[in-house]
Amino acid sequence: MKWDRDLKTGLALVLVLASLPWWALTTSYAMGIGITALTFVALALAWNLISGIGGQLSLGHGAYFGLGAYTSSLLLIRLGVTPWIGMLAGAIVAAIFGLCLGYPSFRLKGVYFKLVTFVSALILEIICRSWSDFTGGDPGLEIPLLRHAPAMYQFASPVPYFYIILVIGSLYFLLTRWLLRSRFGYYLQALRDDQVAAEVLGVNSLWMKLAGFALSAMLTALVGTFYAQYLLFIDPVSTFGMFVSVKIALSSIVGGAGTLWGPVIGGLFLIPVAELGNAQFAGTLTGVDVVLYSVVLILTAIFLPRGLVSLPEFIRVKRREMERMKAPPQPAS
DSSP states (O other): OOOOHHHHHHHHHHHHHHHHHHHTOOSHHHHHHHHHHHHHHHHHHHHHIIIIISOOOOSOTHHHHHHHHHHHHHHHHHHOOOHHHHHHHHHHHHHHHHHHHHHHHTTSOTTHHHHHHHHHHHHHHHHHHHOHHHHOTTTOEEOOOOSSBGGGTBOSSSHHHHHHHHHHHHHHHHHHHHHHHSHHHHHHHHHHHOHHHHHHTTOOHHHHHHHHHHHHHHHHHHHHHHHHHHHTEEOHHHHHOHHHHHHHHHHHHHHOTTSSSHHHHHHHHHHHHHHHHHHHTTTTOSOHHHHHHHHHHHHHHHHOTTOGGGHHHHHHHHHHHHHHHHSOOOOOO
């Protein structure tokens, strides 16, 4: 593997993040923010595969997050199956659901795919809320606490969870890097930029989109299992809820959808800002995180339409403009 700038920068970032539990994330609250931020980095990378690189905007990725969480948790609670196996089952269920959803919607034109993904998450949320005998309904399900049981995906300290999600996010980053350089990735980008031209060149648009969508759904479901085991609790709103899908999409869009680093930057910036805002105004204001997400999205759309990943270029352009303004006028010849 060629160690280019992205790999070297990524390795440096992983080493810095891996050191945080020893000097920065020393309280349970700080550790919780760190784990949540890395969780949404991984989710944003998974979403980016189909919506950023593939250009098929999904507004309901909470559906696959929830399918992973509920499948693995129900297998554990009802049958005693370890979540290490349950997470694979959840990924398969999510992929099948994505294929069943994508096959008819990808054949339609316009906004239908976006609407179908949005509605699918709402439908799954309603089903989980209504089927209380099996899913626990609105109150949700508590996963049995086993203390330190690594074979059952449970640990006495939150630190192992931090490193697990760091590894998952790192693998998703490497997968995205490979995808951007692979023939499969080129096909997805070609379909995003000009589907008609790509089809003329022989790209099977339907099957390429389905493959990308299924892969994105599987990766999202794996993170759903992780987060359920970390919290030891699941409920319909915190898994299938609309706000979950919005946070996943915004983490990638604000950072820079369709790029390698955008989802990483977006997740590491957006989630801590929102969590700290909620903590700062706890007890006085509600919905602070929603306001912060909205403000960040608006400012990004106005000043950095390609996301925070384009900030260095934006600064360079502004600096050159300032230098030109300060430069003395050239005498007329």
